[in-house]
Amino acid sequence: xxxxxxxxxxxxxxxxxxxxxxxxxxxxxxxxxxxxxxxxxxxxxxxxxxxxxxxxxxxxxxxxxxxxxxxxxxxxxxxxxxxxxxxxxxxxxxxxxxxxxxxxxxxxxxxxxxxxxxxxxxxxxxxxxxxxxxxxxxxxxxxxxxxxxxxxxxxxxxxxxxxxxxxxxxxxxxxxxxxxxxxxxxxxxxxxxxxxxxxxxxxxxxxxxxxxxxxxxxxxxxxxxxxxxxxxxxxxxxxxxxxxxxxxxxxxxxxxxxxxx
Amino acid sequence: xxxxxxxxxxxxxxxxxxxxxxxxxxxxxxxxxxxxxxxxxxxxxxxxxxxxxxxxxxxxxxxxxxxxxxxxxxxxxxxxxxxxxxxxxxxxxxxxxxxxxxxxxxxxxxxxxxxxxxxxxxxxxxxxxxxxxxxxxxxxxxxxxxxxxxxxxxxxxxxxxxxxxxxxxxxxxxxxxxxxxxxxxxxxxxxxxxxxxxxxxxxxxxxxxxxxxxxxxxxxxxxxxxxxxxxxxxxxxxxxxxxxxxxxxxxxxxxxxxxxxxxxxxxxxxxxxxxxxxxxxxxxxxxxx
Numbered sequence: 001x002x003x004x005x006x007x008x009x010x011x012x013x014x015x016x017x018x019x020x021x022x023x024x025x026x027x028x029x030x031x032x033x034x035x036x037x038x039x040x041x042x043x044x045x046x047x048x049x050x051x052x053x054x055x056x057x058x059x060x061x062x063x064x065x066x067x068x069x070x071x072x073x074x075x076x077x078x079x080x081x082x083x084x085x086x087x088x089x090x091x092x093x094x095x096x097x098x099x100x101x102x103x104x105x106x107x108x109x110x111x112x113x114x115x116x117x118x119x120x121x122x123x124x125x126x127x128x129x130x131x132x133x134x135x136x137x138x139x140x141x142x143x144x145x146x147x148x149x150x151x152x153x154x155x156x157x158x159x160x161x162x163x164x165x166x167x168x169x170x171x172x173x174x175x176x177x178x179x180x181x182x183x184x185x186x187x188x189x190x191x192x193x194x195x196x197x198x199x200x201x202x203x204x205x206x207x208x209x210x211x212x213x214x215x216x217x218x219x220x221x222x223x224x225x226x227x228x229x230x231x232x233x234x235x236x237x238x239x240x241x242x243x244x245x246x247x248x249x250x251x252x253x254x255x256x257x258x259x260x261x
Numbered sequence: 262x263x264x265x266x267x268x269x270x271x272x273x274x275x276x277x278x279x280x281x282x283x284x285x286x287x288x289x290x291x292x293x294x295x296x297x298x299x300x301x302x303x304x305x306x307x308x309x310x311x312x313x314x315x316x317x318x319x320x321x322x323x324x325x326x327x328x329x330x331x332x333x334x335x336x337x338x339x340x341x342x343x344x345x346x347x348x349x350x351x352x353x354x355x356x357x358x359x360x361x362x363x364x365x366x367x368x369x370x371x372x373x374x375x376x377x378x379x380x381x382x383x384x385x386x387x388x389x390x391x392x393x394x395x396x397x398x399x400x401x402x403x404x405x406x407x408x409x410x411x412x413x414x415x416x417x418x419x420x421x422x423x424x425x426x427x428x429x430x431x432x433x434x435x436x437x438x439x440x441x442x443x444x445x446x447x448x449x450x451x452x453x454x455x456x457x458x459x460x461x462x463x464x465x466x467x468x469x470x471x472x473x474x475x476x477x478x479x480x481x482x483x484x485x486x487x488x489x490x491x492x493x494x495x496x497x498x499x500x501x502x503x504x505x506x507x508x509x510x511x512x513x514x515x516x517x518x519x520x521x522x523x524x525x526x527x528x529x530x531x532x533x534x535x536x537x538x539x540x541x542x543x544x545x546x547x548x549x550x
Contacts, residue, residue: 007458015355018348019370022428025385026374028395032388086288093281101285106547107296112486112530114503115523118510119299122306142295145288174280203378206488210510220380227384227493231391239381246376 026243033236051237060222061238068202068218070133075140075201080194082141083148088178090149091156109146113206116143121210131213139207144197151196155189188256195253199246300527307520317521327505327522334502337420337491338484344424345431345480346473353435353472368436375429383493386422387413390494414496422490427483431476434545438472439465475546478537482530502526 033051035044055061090102108116120139121130129135159182167177183190205220212221219242223235307317321327356367374382389395390413397409412418442465450460488503495501500508502522509519534543 011351011355014348014351015367018352018428019367021348022374022425023370025382025389025425026377028389029381029385082288082291085284089281089284093278093285095278095281098281098285101289104292104297105288107292109547110530110534111296111300112482112503112526114486114488114506115303115527116296116299118506118519118523119303120295121510122302122516123295123299138291139295142291145291149288199376203380205378205380210507220378223380223384224489224493227380227387231384231387235384236388239378239384243377243381246378247373250372250376 029236029239029243032233033240035233035236038233051233054234055237055241058234061219061234063215064217064219064222067133067136067212067216068220071136071140071218072198072201074137075144076194076198078137079141079144079148079197080190083145083193083197084152084190086145087149087152087156088182091153092161105149106146108143113143117207117210120207124211130211131216133216136208136212136216136218139211140201140204143204143207144200147196147200148190148193151189151193152186155186159185191256192253195249199249202242202245303520303523306516307524310517314517317517318525320518321521321525326500330500330502330505331525333416333500334485337416337423337499337501338481340420341423341427341484342477342481344420345428346477348424349428349431349435349476350473353432353439356432356436357439364436368432371429371432374425379426379489382426383422383489386418386425386490386494390418390421413494414498416495416499418494418496419491419499419501422494423484423487426490427480430479430483434475434479435469435472438469438475442468471541471545474537474541478533478546482533485530486526 031044034047034049036046036048036050037044086101086105090098090105124130124135129138163185164177164181167181168174172180203220204218205224208218208221209224212218219238223238226232226235308314310316352367352371356364359367387394391397392409392411394412396412397406400406401409412421446464446468447460450464451457455463486503487501488507491499491501492504492507495504503526505522506519506526509515509522534546537543537546
């Protein structure tokens with residue numbers, strides 16, 4: 001009995017340390033972003049908003065922010081309907097090839113992203129999509145699709161297709177019965193999938209490093225280049241804003257999922 | 262008789278199949294155009310340059326810099342996987358053994374960094390680990406060290422940050438597997454007189470192994486292709502395979518060599534997935550992303 005409880009204490013201590021390791025680095029950027037110091041000192045000497053001012057007054061950072069937001073919104077607008085249609089077909093169809101197609105749709109998660117990035121770069125150079133907005137959006141649609149597909153497939157698993165059959169036997173056509181009966185019941189997983197696609201597009205770095213350029217560089221590409229040169233606290237301010245945005249979106253997604261329960 | 266009845270239903274079925282294929286086609290087209298075609302392009306480019314050639318593969322398999330990079334990448338991936346397992350298993354175990362609410366709370370703390378940009382976390386580790394960084398200041402303040410330690414721009418910094426980024430991929434499948442282990446089994450072990458540590462070793466641990474395999478596979482495979490942390494925290498000395506690919510493209514314009522490295526990396530990943538799929542379902546590995 002005694003030994004069991006001491007083992008329990010060790011378990012608690014290890015777990016707390018691991019959680020500290022996981023969380024502290026995410027939180028440490030917040031005080032640094034509000035520091036007045038030019039160089040990174042901790043704790044910060046005094047409170048200041050200068051790095052936020054620098055971010056919001058820089059045309060280059062603002063342009064990059066516009067690109068990131070545009071790309072993320074367009075990605076969601078395209079990836080969500082495509083992903084929902086694909087997930088619906090994968091879950092309803094008894095065609096044997098659907099299993100292969102299902103696996104193919106998850107490929108973006110399997111192929112190392114650096115390989116995808118270089119491959120897309122080579123293809124884009126041939127078709128003139130390098131350093132363009134459509135090229136960036138298209139790549140992010142592909143990377144976001146698996147999140148929508150996985151989320152919607154999970155939602156469809158608890159949905160009884162017989163309900164849609166009933167609606168159709170009562171005279172609704174396929175499309176109307178989908179929108180009237182099926183979609184309302186899987187709405188929360190559709191929204192969650194869309195939100196994950198948005199976050200994925202907002203955070204995507206590696207593909208953007210290879211295929212974006214000129215005025216169509218997203219935030220992450222500019223941040224990466226800035227980090228290679230010198231560590232500027234402006235990046236802490238941007239990081240804090242990005243992290244806050246991600247967390248709010250995740251909270252939104254999980255609140256929706258819970259409500260549908 | 263039978264055929265005349267099945268005819269309309271066959272027609273209906275064909276329409277149904279057509280509709281399903283039409284629904285899946287936009288997503289499939291995007292994936293074909295932006296993953297299958299690019300990877301095929303890389304494969305082609307690795308063996309064809311003004312004629313068929315194996316020169317790129319000869320370089321990859323014989324030149325020192327390539328060999329060393331592949332060896333280093335596998336070593337780092339192995340180290341990252343083992344450390345993630347050692348850190349993740351106790352955490353998943355605790356989350357699993359606590360009342361549901363607390364378990365979910367711990368999991369959401371694990372997911373917190375998961376939803377933060379990899380780039381932001383790499384930056385945070387730079388801040389923490391650099392010579393004038395938070396950890397070195399702290400150590401010097403306590404007078405534990407007289408000179409700042411070289412914690413970053415080396416393999417150490419790369420591993421610390423990479424484990425941090427990949428740990429959720431270990432904890433989630435572990436937790437999911439542990440949730441499925443019936444509590445009765447542990448109680449049965451205890452009622453038969455086994456000590457808690459014996460029931461853990463003989464009952465719980467073996468039953469959690471599929472989760473261990475799923476987590477380790479995901480972490481190892483993701484680490485093999487990792488790019489941001491070695492590039493930003495490796496200080497140019499920790500050249501992982503992903504960096505060979507990008508340098509060959511960006512700095513040296515060696516597209517053939519870059520393609521060959523990418524193909525070898527992808528084949529390694531696929532071989533690992535294939536080997537693992539013989540033991541556990543791949544859905545288990547990928548499902549918890």
